[in-house]
Amino acid sequence: MKTMTEKIFTHPLGIIAAAAGATFLWGSAFPFVKLSYAELNIGKEDVFEQILFAGYRFVLASILILVLMKLIGKKVAYQRGTLLKVGRIGLFQTLLQYVLFSYGISSTTGVQGSIIAGTTSFFQIILAHYMYASDKISLRKMIGLVVGFAGVILVGISKGSLTLHFGLAEICLLLAMFFGALGNVMSKKESEHLEVLYMTSYQMLLGGLAIMAIGASGAGLLPFEMTWSTTWMLLYLACISALGFVVWNTVMKYNKVGSISMYLFLIPVFGVFLSGAMLGEELHMFVWAALVLVVSGIVIVNGKRTKAPTAGSETPGQELTQ
Structure with missing residues (x-):
């Protein structure tokens, strides 16, 4: 019999609400990280400060x-034999992803970072x-991948020219998205054996402490002058990480990777428009074109087609995810 959690996260409306909520939170991270850097005077060259701030967050x-977990009566103590499992997820989903993300977002715009995030x-x-x-790659999926990555290339084209600006920062963001995707898939596998809240909290703790250690090695442990504004932004970023990953890891636990990956297209949608509204970044024609390509690619990849019925197969009109 399905648990209440499973019923919620496998119901179509539950999946939409959970996935849209998680991607909205992640999309809002782009402008908030940029605003935090500005408030704390963290420049493009302040790599260790960028990494340390990410460590605080996680x-x-x-x-x-x-x-x-404590408030709802779940055990918070470390469970023997889980260190390798949560450590492996923490390495990819937190440590590698956000070390690269922290540097990448500091050297590019919130709009560019948001669109690149669609590659997850x-x-x-x-x-x-x-x-x-x-979940094998079909011809349709391959077409979608090509269309989507065309959008990622296009986002590097500056306004009014055909000059490509796809440098180290954008490469770091692409790598961050790859490690994030790998961490997502790994967390689905491990959630078959570990409770999602426990798995998410401990992978973040291990990954976050490692990030802090890296940042502190070059910037010290407390280099920032925290104000009420920066404290609030740090707390918000921590909340969206906690809530976003708990919700996403839960919906991943109960559904196929291919069936919910389509919702990740909402990250660039939310991120682009929030960056435009909060950072005043211009949404010029190349941004709109890149956004259309990324979203189109993801829709193509995750689309459904009707399979012709055969004897003993599905009933007419039943859709099969490819």
């Missing part, structure tokens, strides 16, 4: 989840091809 996020869906599709026998 250690705080893990603590928030642990407090939630493509990376998940590619990884699922090798990790799940039922």
Whole structure:
């Protein structure tokens, strides 16, 4: 019998609400990180400060989840034999993803970062091809991947010229999205054996402490002059990390990778428009074109087609996810 959690996260409306909520939170991270850097005077060259701030965010996020677990009566103590499992997820989903993300977003615009974030869906599709026998890449998926990555290339074209600006920062963001996708797929596998709240909190704690150690090695442990404004922004970023990953890891636990990856297209949608509204970044023609390509690619990849019925197969009109 399905639990209440499983019923919620497998119901179509539950999936839409959860996925849209998680992607909205992640999309809002782009302008908020940029605003935090500006408030704390963290420049493009302040790499260790960027990394340290990310470490603060994820250690705080893990603590928030642990407090939630305590409040709802779940065990928060470390479970023997889980270190390798949560450590492996923390390496990819937190440490590698956000070390690269922290540097990448500091040297590019919130709009560019948001659109590049759309590639997470493509990376998940590619990884699922090798990790799940039922999620192989078809011709349709390949077309979608090509269309989507064309959008990522286009986002590097500056306004009014055909000059490509796709440098180290954008490469770091692409790598961050790849490691994030890998962490997402790995968390789905491990959630079969670990409770989602426990898995998410401890992978964030281990990954966050490692990020803090890297940042502190070059910037010290407390280099920032925190104000009420920067404290609020740090708390918000920690909350969106905690809530976003708990919700996303839960919806991943109960559904196929291919069936929910399409919702990741909402990250660039939310991120682009929030960056435009909060940072005043111009949404010029290349941004709109890139956004259309990325979203189109993800829709193509995750679209459904009707399979012709055969004897003993599905009933006419039943859709099969490819």
